[in-house]
Amino acid sequence: MATLTLSAPAKLNLFLHITGRRADGYHNLQTLFQMLDCGDQLSFSLTRDGEIHFSCSDKSIENDSNLVVRAAKLLRPLASDNAGVKIHLDKQVPMGGGLGGGSSDAATTLLALNQLWQLKLSNAQLCELGLKLGADVPVFVFGKTAFAEGVGEKLQPVSLPEKYYLIVTPDVHVSTAEVFGNPDLIRNTPVMSVKDLLDCEWQNDCETLVKRLYPEVAMVLNWLIEYAPSRMTGTGASVFAEFQDELSARQTLAKLPPPWRGFVAKGVNQSAVLTELEQAV
Numbered sequence: 536m537a538t539l540t541l542s543a544p545a546k547l548n549l550f551l552h553i554t555g556r557r558a559d560g561y562h563n564l565q566t567l568f569q570m571l572d573c574g575d576q577l578s579f580s581l582t583r584d585g586e587i588h589f590s591c592s593d594k595s596i597e598n599d600s601n602l603v604v605r606a607a608k609l610l611r612p613l614a615s616d617n618a619g620v621k622i623h624l625d626k627q628v629p630m631g632g633g634l635g636g637g638s639s640d641a642a643t644t645l646l647a648l649n650q651l652w653q654l655k656l657s658n659a660q661l662c663e664l665g666l667k668l669g670a671d672v673p674v675f676v677f678g679k680t681a682f683a684e685g686v687g688e689k690l691q692p693v694s695l696p697e698k699y700y701l702i703v704t705p706d707v708h709v710s711t712a713e714v715f716g717n718p719d720l721i722r723n724t725p726v727m728s729v730k731d732l733l734d735c736e737w738q739n740d741c742e743t744l745v746k747r748l749y750p751e752v753a754m755v756l757n758w759l760i761e762y763a764p765s766r767m768t769g770t771g772a773s774v775f776a777e778f779q780d781e782l783s784a785r786q787t788l789a790k791l792p793p794p795w796r797g798f799v800a801k802g803v804n805q806s807a808v809l810t811e812l813e814q815a816v
Contacts, residue, residue: 537581539647539815542807543639544574545628545800546674547700547768547775550737552724561670561686562715562722565732567693568674568681571700571800572807575627575640577603579647582619587611593626602641602668607648609664614652629796631708633769635675641668642675643808650812662688671769678806682729691729694804699784702768702775703759703797705751709771713748720744737766745771755795762787 549567556562582588587607591597598604603624611618622644628636645661648654656664658676665672670687679692714720721740746753749772756774759765763776763783778784784799791797 537651539579539651541577541579541643541647541811542574543577543624543628543636543643544675544803544806544808545571545634545636545639545702546671547571547702547802548633548739550732550766551739551741551769552727552732553720553722553740554724554726556722557686563685564683564687565724565726566683566687567732567737568671568683568687569695569700569802570678570680570804570806571634572803573627573798573800574807575636575643576625577640577643577647578623578625579644579651580621581651582621583617584619585617586619588619588621589624590622591624591626593624596626596630602637602672603644605668606641606644606665606672609667610645610648610652610654613654613656614648618652620648620651629704629773631710632704632773633709633767633771634702634773635671635769638669638671639675641665641672645672645676646808646812650815662690675806675808678809680802680804682732692804693729693733695802697804698802699778699781700775700800700802701759701763701778701784701787701797702773702800703755703791703795704773705749705755706794706796707749707751707772709745709749709752711770714741714745714770717744717748719747739767741770742767758792759787762790 662673
């Protein structure tokens, strides 16, 4: 196999609880990652020059600090001397929205190169490597809708009804580091069992702070909640509303005022990239 084209799906945090701050500065979380049926797409072509070549549909992120390049460089020492690759990223997921686009791109790169370079690393090993790139990378390697604890790396698969979501992104870029570094962030939500979490009313502990720091996020939420139960995902700026059917979601999308951007996606229990990898073998 010399080429491979794979999905890098977006995600939602259906809830996000911050249960404490760790000595290393990171935060302990409890969250529910919902995989979506849409996202970015990456194409991989093997080369024999030992180099990593990266291109992107968005030239502003076509650089060596991109998580795709960093993921490839993480695996490169494990491959044969002349193993190289050309990678092209078709970027669709809004950046800085809390939808996990960059983390998902990194995870798909790890999965693809593990197969193309025949590294034979287990998913657990890839998750461990992915954690070096970012706290959300392991869940995309895992590839399933999952309950997560720790910094997001302790994963437990959860099967949920596959609902439709309208995701709306205002024209602001939220800094995750700024949110987690803010002294006003809620950090003392009690740890709960999975059963209790799945039964309780869901919330995002970052939402109150982000709405204050970024008033446009509050405006979007106030508009969206008129149509369906709505929350922010991750540290924002994207917010989502949950619908029982696709038509209702699309009817609401049609009313979306500019300049906000929105799209409709279906929640799925398994990432498309796992199915694509199985079919590529």
